[in-house]
Amino acid sequence: MDKDTKLEHYTDSIHYELEQTSRLMKMLGKQLFEKLEIGITMDEYAALDTISINAGICQRDLAKLIIKDRANTGRILEVLESKGFITRFIDTKNNRLVKKMGITEKGYKELNFINKKIKHYFENVTNKIPKETWTKVQSVLKAFRIELEQMIDTNI
Amino acid sequence: MDKDTKLEHYTDSIHYELEQTSRLMKMLGKQLFEKLEIGITMDEYAALDTISINAGICQRDLAKLIIKDRANTGRILEVLESKGFITRFIDTKNNRLVKKMGITEKGYKELNFINKKIKHYFENVTNKIPKETWTKVQSVLKAFRIELEQMIDTNI
């Protein structure tokens, strides 16, 4: 028997399982943010959180971290800036002019406010699986993601 | 020390890791499908695969499986039908008129053709992590996904 003739269904693949789970998580997040009347989107929240732990990061580097293209990263930042949650300023990186940014006091308060609001809800969800199991899954995914990043032309 | 005061960053959460990994996988898939000049999208392929193992499924049930809304599921099916990969026919389910579908001979050939084309490439990617590790991750995600599906109003 040639085992290569046994084709696995895509719908049984890890790729598919990841996408489906991620899609549901995104739905849950969106519904939660609306229900709790949080004034920014999940993506904006993720960007704000990333900025909070990467003070002085430039737009393109942020884009790489949140895996969005430069155009949309810029648009997200416009929103966050217009709400006063971040400041943007021109600076240099490798002798090039770039737009760096940092979280404001207001943004920091907002971030903590959101964290407190959603903590309980998200825990209720992730508590369905033991924490140590998550830790393992997370480390596998992280290792895998690093591999992926090396293979893919993210074009950011 | 109140451990509740220690707030985990969203970007360290399993939610975030899942989304980022899934996003990269999607990019990879898209780039691969274009490089190999496969004439349908990943989403259409996923739908075709799902139909192939769920003969006679109706649109809404398919939408639930591929986690897309009814509108977009219908659009995907239009494409697959126009290419002759599936047939759609009116039937009843619980005494209601529904559009059921099945894969055609041509669609089945196309599915196998695509599977053969991508197999090697996808294996090269997933081989970065041992197979038994994937099996564990997959079973965790599947269990989690079932929980999620019960909590979320997918509105499909």
Add this chain to the structure above:
DNA sequence: AAATATATGTTGCATTTACAACAATATTAT
């Protein structure tokens, strides 16, 4: 029987996202 509710699929529109082209500047090559 009539009214109300539910299930299914489609259509239209708004939002989101992806992608390519551009502008401005700096680096490297010729």
Add this chain to the structure above:
DNA sequence: ATAATATTGTTGTAAATGCAACATATATTT
């Protein structure tokens, strides 16, 4: 020095997606 290339961010447009409204038919309730 000049030209070609690379980096960064923005703008415009097309494609994908989500969502609400609709149409149709059936179930359920009154």
